[in-house]
Structure formats: C-alpha cells, structure tokens
Amino acid sequence: MPMHQETADDLIRKIFALQRSLRCVTQRSADIGGPGVALQGVMRMIGEDGELRATELAAKLGVGPAGLSRHVAELEELGYVRRRPHPQDRRAYLISLTELGDSVLREALKNRAVLLQDALADWSEDQAQLASSALGALSDSLFTSIRRAPGTAGPTPETPYPNPQELTTK
Template sequence: MQLSEELARTFQAMGRFLHEREASLSRSDFGVLLRLADTGCTRSRDLAAAEGLDPSTMSRRLASLEERGFIRRSPDPDDRRAQVLSLTDAGEDALRTERRRRVGSVTDALADWPPEEQEELARLLGRLADSLEAAPRPRSPG
C-alpha cells in the first residue's frame, strides 16, 4: 500500500478505536477544549474558523460546553461588545481526563510491541506532526 493509503487507514482506525472506548468527551468537544487549551482565550468565530466549522454549529457546541461548566465567556478586553472563551477548572479536568484515557488506550494497544519499536513510532509520529504543522496553509477562497 502507498503511504497515503496507510495514513488514511491509520487515522480511520484510530478514530474508530478511540470512539469505541468509553469517552468522557465526544471527539468534537475534545477538539474544541484542546484548541482552547492551546490558544488560551479566543473568540467563538476564531475557534469556528480554526476548527473548520460553521459559526452556528460552533455556537451550539459552545453552548453545550458552557452548560456543562467546561468553558466560560468573558468580555473581550479589546472590544467590550465581543466575548472571549476560556476553559474553566472543570473543562481543564475533563480535558486532562480524556487525554489520559486516549493515551492509555493507545499505550495499552501497543503493549506487545518491543520498546524500540514504540520509540521509533513515537519519533516518526513526532516528525510527521512537525511536518504537518510546518506545511504552508492553503489560502482561503474568496
């Protein structure tokens, strides 16, 4: 198989693998909380753009996260008409728990791999992540 086919198969298998195990957060909620943790405070429209979602879809997701006490809205110090989003302590706890669960699930699945192969996989995945992060962003249409 070609590399691109193996990557697609791996990403699908990883998604299915994690989804089939009891999650404390949905994949979508995990992604939003993770992005908020990485960026700190941000506006909902910036979050929607970063996640590639329609603002109305993001608005519903954020309302659910806020209802569960995972995020808070505060006035934007630069523009009092706007609001910025941030994680609450409960949101940080939920994110930490879900990260631990995901890492533990994958670690358990690799338990029969020799340590040197686990280390090589970690090194190559890190290199792949670096390359993807460094790749030029496509220009937005319009």
C-alpha cells in the same frame, strides 16, 4: 528525488487507515464517559491556549462560526467552558476552560493514552518514539505545505494547527 506515485498512493492509504484506527480508539475513550470526541477536541484546543477568541478557535479547528457556537454552547451548558466579553472588542468573546472542564479534559486524555498503550502493548518504547517522530515530521511537512499553498484556508502563523507531538504530552 521526488516521491514515486506508488509510494504517495500507499502513504495516503496508510494515513486513511491510521485515521480510521485512531477514530476507533478515540471513540472508545469517549465511551468511557465525559464529553464526546468532537467536544473533547474543542476542549483540547481551548486548553492549549488557556483563553482565546471564538474566531481563533474556529480557525484552529477548521470549522465555521455556527458549528463552533453549537459546541461552545453545549460545553458551557455542561459547565466545561466559560465565555466572557472581550475587553477590547465588544463584538467578541473569550472562551476558556472551567476547573471542571480542565479536570474532565485531563481525565479524557489520560483514558485515551491508556487505551493507546493497551492497543500497542506489544510495541517497545523505541518503536513508539520512532513512530511519534515520523508522524510529527509528516504532520510538520504537510502543515508547512498547506501554509505555502496560495489561496488556502489552512493554518497561518497566527492560527497554526497544533504540533501533533505536543498533543500527546498534554
């Protein structure tokens, strides 16, 4: 039986509330030091792939080339990423984290995890795993739906969004 309209409305409200809450936790972790939230997101995507083309990174992040270029330039200036010419395509370049960038990213993700653990101190491990599993299943279903939708600019098998469960283990 399909989901009722009221249930869909309630789920949307709760997803938006979760996004707002996560933004606050994420911002608090960025306030500890290091790159801001947006730059951390860019670094995380680069770190997951090791090295990738700027166009691939832009597609994964869902941003345009100009926005990505600004982020990459700032990260490069901070010493967190490096760009090198693509060996097979002179028009493109490959982006990767530097050792400093990898270290800063790991520390930022660790700080974020500690803040989340503190915020959910009254949760049991079982509750956290159940929530993680439910959120992973929800994300997987939404991403699968986006991939099937005709004419969308969503993720493709070549540039999928990351599995949210994988992000928590990095």
